[in-house]
Amino acid sequence: MTNRQIVLDRLPGGEALAPDHFALRTADRPTPGEGEVLLKTRYVSLDAANRAWMQGATYRSALNAGDVMAGGSLAEVVESRASNLKPGDLVFADTGWQEYAVLPAKRLTPLPDLTPQTHLLSVYGVAGLTAYFGLLECGQPKPGETVVVSAAAGSVGSIVGQIAKIKGCRVVGVAGGEAKGRWLTEELGFDAAVDYKSPEFKRQLRAACPEGVDVYFDNTGGDIFEACLFAMKTHGRIACCGAVSQYDGAPPPHGPRGVPGLIVTKRLTLRGFVVMDFADQNDRALADLQGWVNDGRLKVQEDIIDGLENLPRALIGLLHGENRGKRMVRV
Amino acid sequence: MTNRQIVLDRLPGGEALAPDHFALRTADRPTPGEGEVLLKTRYVSLDAANRAWMQGATYRSALNAGDVMAGGSLAEVVESRASNLKPGDLVFADTGWQEYAVLPAKRLTPLPDLTPQTHLLSVYGVAGLTAYFGLLECGQPKPGETVVVSAAAGSVGSIVGQIAKIKGCRVVGVAGGEAKGRWLTEELGFDAAVDYKSPEFKRQLRAACPEGVDVYFDNTGGDIFEACLFAMKTHGRIACCGAVSQYDGAPPPHGPRGVPGLIVTKRLTLRGFVVMDFADQNDRALADLQGWVNDGRLKVQEDIIDGLENLPRALIGLLHGENRGKRMVRV
Numbered sequence: 001m002t003n004r005q006i007v008l009d010r011l012p013g014g015e016a017l018a019p020d021h022f023a024l025r026t027a028d029r030p031t032p033g034e035g036e037v038l039l040k041t042r043y044v045s046l047d048a049a050n051r052a053w054m055q056g057a058t059y060r061s062a063l064n065a066g067d068v069m070a071g072g073s074l075a076e077v078v079e080s081r082a083s084n085l086k087p088g089d090l091v092f093a094d095t096g097w098q099e100y101a102v103l104p105a106k107r108l109t110p111l112p113d114l115t116p117q118t119h120l121l122s123v124y125g126v127a128g129l130t131a132y133f134g135l136l137e138c139g140q141p142k143p144g145e146t147v148v149v150s151a152a153a154g155s156v157g158s159i160v161g162q163i164a165k166i167k168g169c170r171v172v173g174v175a176g177g178e179a180k181g182r183w184l185t186e187e188l189g190f191d192a193a194v195d196y197k198s199p200e201f202k203r204q205l206r207a208a209c210p211e212g213v214d215v216y217f218d219n220t221g222g223d224i225f226e227a228c229l230f231a232m233k234t235h236g237r238i239a240c241c242g243a244v245s246q247y248d249g250a251p252p253p254h255g256p257r258g259v260p261g262l263i264v265t266k267r268l269t270l271r272g273f274v275v276m277d278f279a280d281q282n283d284r285a286l287a288d289l290q291g292w293v294n295d296g297r298l299k300v301q302e303d304i305i306d307g308l309e310n311l312p313r314a315l316i317g318l319l320h321g322e323n324r325g326k327r328m329v330r331v
Numbered sequence: 332m333t334n335r336q337i338v339l340d341r342l343p344g345g346e347a348l349a350p351d352h353f354a355l356r357t358a359d360r361p362t363p364g365e366g367e368v369l370l371k372t373r374y375v376s377l378d379a380a381n382r383a384w385m386q387g388a389t390y391r392s393a394l395n396a397g398d399v400m401a402g403g404s405l406a407e408v409v410e411s412r413a414s415n416l417k418p419g420d421l422v423f424a425d426t427g428w429q430e431y432a433v434l435p436a437k438r439l440t441p442l443p444d445l446t447p448q449t450h451l452l453s454v455y456g457v458a459g460l461t462a463y464f465g466l467l468e469c470g471q472p473k474p475g476e477t478v479v480v481s482a483a484a485g486s487v488g489s490i491v492g493q494i495a496k497i498k499g500c501r502v503v504g505v506a507g508g509e510a511k512g513r514w515l516t517e518e519l520g521f522d523a524a525v526d527y528k529s530p531e532f533k534r535q536l537r538a539a540c541p542e543g544v545d546v547y548f549d550n551t552g553g554d555i556f557e558a559c560l561f562a563m564k565t566h567g568r569i570a571c572c573g574a575v576s577q578y579d580g581a582p583p584p585h586g587p588r589g590v591p592g593l594i595v596t597k598r599l600t601l602r603g604f605v606v607m608d609f610a611d612q613n614d615r616a617l618a619d620l621q622g623w624v625n626d627g628r629l630k631v632q633e634d635i636i637d638g639l640e641n642l643p644r645a646l647i648g649l650l651h652g653e654n655r656g657k658r659m660v661r662v
Binding site: 221 | 571584589592595596599
């Protein structure tokens with residue numbers, strides 16, 4: 001009746017996140033009260049935002065040293081004291097990095113039992129919905145337009161690029177290294193890939209977008225954001241989804257050049273979003289995503305690592321761009 | 332039959348603009364060809380953007396050394412070889428800084444003969460329309476919201492703040508010095524003013540906007556932009572109109588902090604605009620502006636300087652925040 005947990009033993013502050021910021025702990029398995037459920041964590045979602053939560057309050061409160069590390073999971077109900085959930089139901093829940101969690105049932109919804117279940121955490125989860133709403137609502141791409149996405153080999157970026165292709169756009173992915181670039185163009189159908197680690201990055205970006213960029217889906221911030229800002233066309237749109245280049249270390253002393261000057265002269269629209277903002281449209285989004293997956297137009301890439309104890313290294317690796325597609329840890 | 336002109340004798344590059352970048356020259360008065368008109372410049376509009384045009388291509392092509400300095404004017408038709416205009420008609424035209432100019436008539440429209448005529452260059456001209464569209468279309472203010480405007484004592488800012496008051500918002504103006512601040516609150520009805528030259532600026536801004544900022548109308552960029560970005564509320568909107576803090580000198584090596592991180596976490600929308608983008612709605616805007624001026628709810632402040640030869644000093648002074656309201660030079 002134990003519960004293995006990974007706690008955030010020490011906040012990283014301005015350091016790069018390292019394994020020794022975490023500790024493995026064994027606690028008692030919790031017991032649900034009235035209106036609560038006991039959940040068994042199946043797959044923990046790894047997301048760059050996990051690191052941002054350590055920097056301070058964002059769209060959720062800041063993490064503190066000694067807390068069980070926060071994170072969303074695909075989890076199974078093992079005991080229920082609520083009428084809306086029964087043992088065996090699958091839910092997406094903020095269990096944190098632990099084997100078992102007790103949560104109030106009222107914000108949880110049973111998920112369909114799909115095969116593979118992991119798709120509930122990738123293409124039909126936060127990653128897929130983030131890609132869908134960020135691109136289509138904030139980016140407003142039109143057929144024939146040029147769409148650039150950064151962290152293009154990641155869970156969100158790989159789906160953004162494929163949806164943009166489905167919508168008839170020319171798609172350029174920014175990713176680190178030639179191998180990822182080849183995967184994007186040869187396997188996922190991107191029109192071009194640009195390596196942000198290359199000293200020729202800016203020139204490559206210009207060459208890949210000779211007429212400029214209509215829509216930039218930003219997952220990285222920093223130098224890549226700046227390069228894309230300078231490459232935008234008049235009346236272009238930037239969907240601000242995340243800033244992974246800024247999370248793992250001290251906050252940068254300055255922001256990208258060209259702000260706000262280029263926003264004015266190019267009449268750009270930048271829009272920041274968080275996937276929950278569009279929750280009322282989830283049904284439509286999921287129907288579209290399932291249709292595209294089922295007819296083979298949207299390929300789902302998952303990167304599954306085994307073992308609760310490997311969560312710290314899985315997150316650190318993700319922050320260093322190790323993964324392709326959606327990274328998760330099977331517990 | 333002469334034509335006095337101010338030429339941009341030497342591009343300032345990264346220097347602060349100085350009188351010796353300009354030269355006074357006397358040329359021959361030009362003669363209109365078929366479809367053209369000869370215009371006599373009455374009032375030249377001074378705008379911070381004049382300096383930005385010297386930095387490179389913006390929404391218009393870059394200026395070159397030796398060119399007659401570019402600028403918009405209220406001008407009178409003195410000779411017409413086009414059917415749509417007759418001598419005596421007033422037009423707003425890109426005459427540049429000179430007594431006479433020949434321009435194609437087809438893009439010119441006769442203006443109504445209002446009293447005072449100068450209102451055609453201030454509240455009913457680019458300044459008033461920029462304030463109107465930028466605030467209402469890009470800012471989307473709602474009654475009760477907090478609106479902050481920078482360069483608040485300038486031609487655009489002073490109108491933005493008053494329109495926001497008319498729309499039922501709480502209005503905070505950012506301006507340099509206590510005298511301007513008093514003018515904004517005591518004469519124009521702003522709820523508060525904040526002095527960006529004060530070492531206490533950020534604290535003052537927070538105190539003036541205790542619940543945060545819903546709409547920020549940015550005329551300045553730079554440190555003021557950054558301070559307002561950090562003060563924004565979730566789902567706030569930033570209308571990017573100009574970046575006067577960035578024009579007169581070398582381009583800044585970095586942009587404001589918090590971009591794009593705060594855009595994401597606060598789910599902000601930033602929109603850059605140029606007044607011409609909304610030209611199809613000018614009639615509605617002018618009707619609103621005239622109604623507010625006529626019933627005394629919108630006060631028009633103009634800053635009129637005499638003499639073509641004073642144009643360089645008038646622009647330099649504007650870049651240093653010398654003016655209140657719309658600055659123009661009577662030729």
